[in-house]
Amino acid sequence: xxxxxxxxxxxxxxxxxxxxxxxxxxxxxxxxxxxxxxxxxxxxxxxxxxxxxxxxxxxxxxxxxxxxxxxxxxxxxxxxxxxxxxxxxxxxxxxxxxxxxxxxxxxxxxxxxxxxxxxxxxxxxxxxxxxxxxxxxxxxxxxxxxxxxxxxxxxxxxxxxxxxxxxxxxxxxxxxxxxxxxxxxxxxxxxxxxxxxxxxxxxxxxxxxxxxxxxxxxxxxxxxxxxxxxxxxxxxxxxxxxxxxxxxxxxxxxxxxxxxxxxxxxxxxxxxxxxxxxxxxxxxxxxxxxxxxxxxxxxxxxxxxxxxxxxxxxxxxxxxxxxxxxxxxxxxxxxxxxxxxxxxxxxxxxxxxxxxxxxxxxxxxxxxxxxxxxxxxxxxxxxxxxxxxxxxxxxxxxxxxxxx
Ligand code: DCP
Ligand code: CA
Numbered sequence: 001x002x003x004x005x006x007x008x009x010x011x012x013x014x015x016x017x018x019x020x021x022x023x024x025x026x027x028x029x030x031x032x033x034x035x036x037x038x039x040x041x042x043x044x045x046x047x048x049x050x051x052x053x054x055x056x057x058x059x060x061x062x063x064x065x066x067x068x069x070x071x072x073x074x075x076x077x078x079x080x081x082x083x084x085x086x087x088x089x090x091x092x093x094x095x096x097x098x099x100x101x102x103x104x105x106x107x108x109x110x111x112x113x114x115x116x117x118x119x120x121x122x123x124x125x126x127x128x129x130x131x132x133x134x135x136x137x138x139x140x141x142x143x144x145x146x147x148x149x150x151x152x153x154x155x156x157x158x159x160x161x162x163x164x165x166x167x168x169x170x171x172x173x174x175x176x177x178x179x180x181x182x183x184x185x186x187x188x189x190x191x192x193x194x195x196x197x198x199x200x201x202x203x204x205x206x207x208x209x210x211x212x213x214x215x216x217x218x219x220x221x222x223x224x225x226x227x228x229x230x231x232x233x234x235x236x237x238x239x240x241x242x243x244x245x246x247x248x249x250x251x252x253x254x255x256x257x258x259x260x261x262x263x264x265x266x267x268x269x270x271x272x273x274x275x276x277x278x279x280x281x282x283x284x285x286x287x288x289x290x291x292x293x294x295x296x297x298x299x300x301x302x303x304x305x306x307x308x309x310x311x312x313x314x315x316x317x318x319x320x321x322x323x324x325x326x327x328x329x330x331x332x333x334x335x336x337x338x339x340x341x342x343x344x345x346x347x348x349x350x351x352x353x354x355x356x357x358x359x360x361x362x363x364x365x366x367x368x369x370x371x372x373x374x375x376x377x378x379x380x381x382x383x384x385x386x387x388x389x390x391x392x393x394x395x396x397x398x399x400x401x402x403x404x
Contacts, residue, residue: 003119005107006141006149010158012103013043015136028069035071089129093122096234108234147230150182169228174201200226247339248272255294255332266319269338271312282343283308287318290337301326
């Protein structure tokens, strides 16, 4: 039986702001993008939530509900720094640490909990350290898998700590509305409700075949979810892989500089690389193109993405762009090679609607690093992919506090 911890920072952006300016403590606080533009609520303090203010809500509506709210234009860099520092604390308790979004992480402590007096002690210690170091609170769930630990962390927010014991799983799930499970979004909920399924208990007892008829492969996953079954592993962020890259190269039948022909070969190579990556359960962020000219002079060029690739077409698109940029068209090409490196391992599972699961950590952090000033948080589901919530863009302007 595994022991998984899910940790979720309470009102994360708002808490970080309050921690850096304690005079805000106890006030209804809204962190948003540029308050003078069209923006939405990114994070609302619990005091603001009492008035009905929620993340994703337009600022105008939020202010109608809570006219006295203090507005703060968010500073993404501050949240990323805090997030990374918090991660460091969490990583003291297990190597199996997965950042699920900027302020949520899973920790598999199955093999390490005994070193710290059990998962509960770990949770309490993490809470204490985060409070002492950052003056912010978090909510923690402990359970035999990710699905249930994420559910449990929401049981008594803010500053909560809840555990779902293996023998209590079904009892706990029985009356919980299906949409509280991570991965059951609005659309799925509606379809399930129409089928007469409102609670997890009902979902777990529903005929799998009927669910499969409606949801295809997803049917079984939903059924499992209703029973609290989730085998997905905690994907560690830093995957120290022995395999460093996957690549293919080919010597052309005849040296050529015909772009159409070269692209055709690139597509074929990219498809091969993608297939091998997927077969071995890898994806990678760096695409490298190797060009050898007729005189054996060999060049390699690469591009690194903020997310992982494992599909031929994506790899091809990137390789083709590199080729277009770097190819010396006055020379004949003898060999082409495509490889993908910067690998991480983990199932890239399809969601119901065929969307891809992007590594939320990489995405969140890289997007901010690459284009500071724009910030988006993608919330994934554990098993499939997440749908994008409202994106709150932050301007480049310095953090301002607007008192109204
Ligand atoms: N976020 C955002 N835009 C959204 C939702 C969230 O920019 N539409 C950002 C701001 C949040 C952070 O992501 O502080 C974490 O999102 P959560 O949904 O976990 O919200 P909070 O941490 O603010 O609150 P909670 O205490 O409910 O976890
Ligand atoms: Ca949170």
